Amino acid sequence: MQRTSFANWPCSIARSLDLFGDAWTPLVLREAFYGIRRFDEFQQSLGIARNTLTDRLRRLVGQGLLERRPYQDEPRRHEYLLTEKGRDFFPVLAALSHWGDRWLAGDEGAPIALHHVTCGHDTHGEVVCAHCGEPLRAGEVAMRMGPGYPERLKSRPDVQNRFLTS
Secondary structure (H helix, E strand, O other), X not given: OOOOOOOOOOOHHHHHHHHHOOOHHHHHHHHHHXXXXXXXXXXXXXXXXXXXXXXXXXXXXXXXXXXXXXXXXXXXXXXXXXXXXXXXXXXXXXXXXXHHHHHOOOOOOOOOOEEEOXXXXXXXOOOEOOOOXXXXXXXXXXXXXXXXXXXXXXXXXXXXXXXXXX
16 A cells, blocks of 8 residues: 655645654664664664665655765675754654653653753653743644745635634
């Protein structure tokens, strides 16, 4: 069955899920944040099939989240390093981890703790307003059409009902 592509939808969530919509892709990135760089290390730590890992690494390199860099000539071997775009994905993983800790962890508690080296405390991912610093909560946020929303859709009543109009 062919997968529906969301790459051109007028929604950053849909576009992001087009890239990260399978379980392996974010887990490969998680391992990169743990310091894993080499194919065999990714394969061993995740227990992922080699062909699946090859596909995910190729996609992450192609989308600019990882950089493929040779580390050995004979035989030629590469390592995979996070780019700025890849490092920008960390807050997403931190927020996802926090949600999982709250709703999916057992009685024993969270399996992983995030430790903020700068201040020396354990912490969790939290999405806050970039303007005032307050946590973003569903009932306190409204969606507006952004500058990239397609003109051809803006006048549709079903679309207008979804967004804040002022």
